[in-house]
Amino acid sequence: MNSRKLVITQNLERKLMEQITDIIPDWNIIMGKDREIWQDHLHDAEIIAGWKKGMEKDCLGPHSKLKWIQTWSAGVNSLPLDSLEARNIFLTSANGVHAYPISETIFGLMLSLTRKIHTYVRNQQERKWHHSGMKLEMHEKTVGIIGVGTIGKEAAKIAKAFGMKVLGVRHSGEPQPFVDEMYTTNQLDDVLPQCDYVVVTLPLTKDTTRLFGAEQFGLMKSSAFFINIGRGEIVIEKDLIAALQKGQIAGAGLDVFEQEPLPTDSPLWEMDNVIITPHTSGSTQHYDQRVIEDILIPNLKNYLSSNQPAVNLVDFTKGY
Known part of the structure; x- marks a missing residue:
């Protein structure tokens, strides 16, 4: 049986990765900023943390296993919201990190x-x-x-x-x-x-x-x-x-x-x-830590127990 898969499109510190692995030790976790690292894993990823432009083709196809996207930004306007809503894919933002x-x-x-x-x-x-x-x-x-x-x-x-x-x-x-x-x-x-x-x-x-x-x-x-x-x-x-x-x-x-x-x-x-200023007002040395510890991990625990993330869950009717 194939293991469940989480794709993280960021380079995380070891301590943050260990916190995630402790929660889902049996999952296949693909992590890295370079597209080559995760591109071939999009079609069967159950969770994607860090949406990137151009993912639609692989993530929203008829055989996609995607159930939840955790963004790395507070804004979600650049994502295909109508398509995500139509497929009942959960979307959670990084609201609060900034x-x-x-x-x-x-x-x-x-x-x-x-x-x-x-x-x-x-x-x-x-x-x-x-x-x-x-x-x-x-x-x-x-x-x-x-x-x-x-x-x-x-x-x-x-x-x-x-x-x-x-x-x-x-x-x-x-x-x-x-x-x-x-x-x-x-x-x-x-x-x-x-x-x-x-x-x-x-x-x-x-x-x-x-x-x-x-x-x-x-x-x-x-x-x-x-x-x-x-x-x-x-x-x-x-x-x-x-x-x-x-x-x-x-x-x-x-x-x-x-x-x-x-x-x-x-x-x-x-x-x-x-x-x-060049769209840098949200930049901080604590960014990844807050996304992981304050949002992704609580959401991951809730997802495993109830099949639905709760923190920063986007209301598609409102657009945020």
């Missing part, structure tokens, strides 16, 4: 824009001693967190250390810790005029695609800063560029873009009031 590093990036961008750190770095490169109009403070300002999930909750908690008023937007509108006022997505336009900082932490779904455009930027304060660490397609980029050029908003901290890498001819590169 809460600490991304919330740190959010506040790094907010503080840098507020206290002109990015400007002073440029001045330093030119050996220029210049005040550069420094005057803003972040304490006791209002931040709107658009998407109060795991990352949004951590950001809200940090905001309270700065004495900030926190407005939250979430599909359900349910109250959340450290959030002073909660709103539904339909109330977004009511929230934007109140904010000194607008922070987007949303996943990309049919409902969030192109959620921010000219109308939304027009509702924001001219002194407000816009931070996006969600997905680039949530924002109509040309409208954001226009808002920055016209002074409709004060500046932006951007980790994600409609096209990645960001084209070299994008006006965003040259803007003094914009900070760009």
Whole structure:
């Protein structure tokens, strides 16, 4: 009888692999980043940890044994969700792994824009001693967190250390810790005029695609800063560029873009009031450990006992 098979498309430390092997000692575990290592095992893998582009042909064929995919990312918009749902394949995300590093990036961008750190770095490169109009403070300002999930909750908690008023937007509108006022997505336009900082932490779904455009930027304060660490397609980029050029908003901290890498001819590169990071806000030395210990292993134990993972199980109707 053939053993059950788990494919992991990452290079894991020995101690992490040992934790997995202890749970499924009789399984065949294929592990490695190189496609050549796991390509021939996709058709009979029961579980895949780490979805890669191009897997559809082998994983979703009529004779596939695939029952569960654990992603290595929080976002699942790049996966063939309709096909997975049609085949009743479980999908679990890495949501939660990024809460600490991304919330740190959010506040790094907010503080840098507020206290002109990015400007002073440029001045330093030119050996220029210049005040550069420094005057803003972040304490006791209002931040709107658009998407109060795991990352949004951590950001809200940090905001309270700065004495900030926190407005939250979430599909359900349910109250959340450290959030002073909660709103539904339909109330977004009511929230934007109140904010000194607008922070987007949303996943990309049919409902969030192109959620921010000219109308939304027009509702924001001219002194407000816009931070996006969600997905680039949530924002109509040309409208954001226009808002920055016209002074409709004060500046932006951007980790994600409609096209990645960001084209070299994008006006965003040259803007003094914009900070760009290359989709790295979730990067951390603890990434693999958190995916394995906080998500995959608890899910694997639950899968073995009840045939269904439970942590971060994606609702296909919502897209996250």
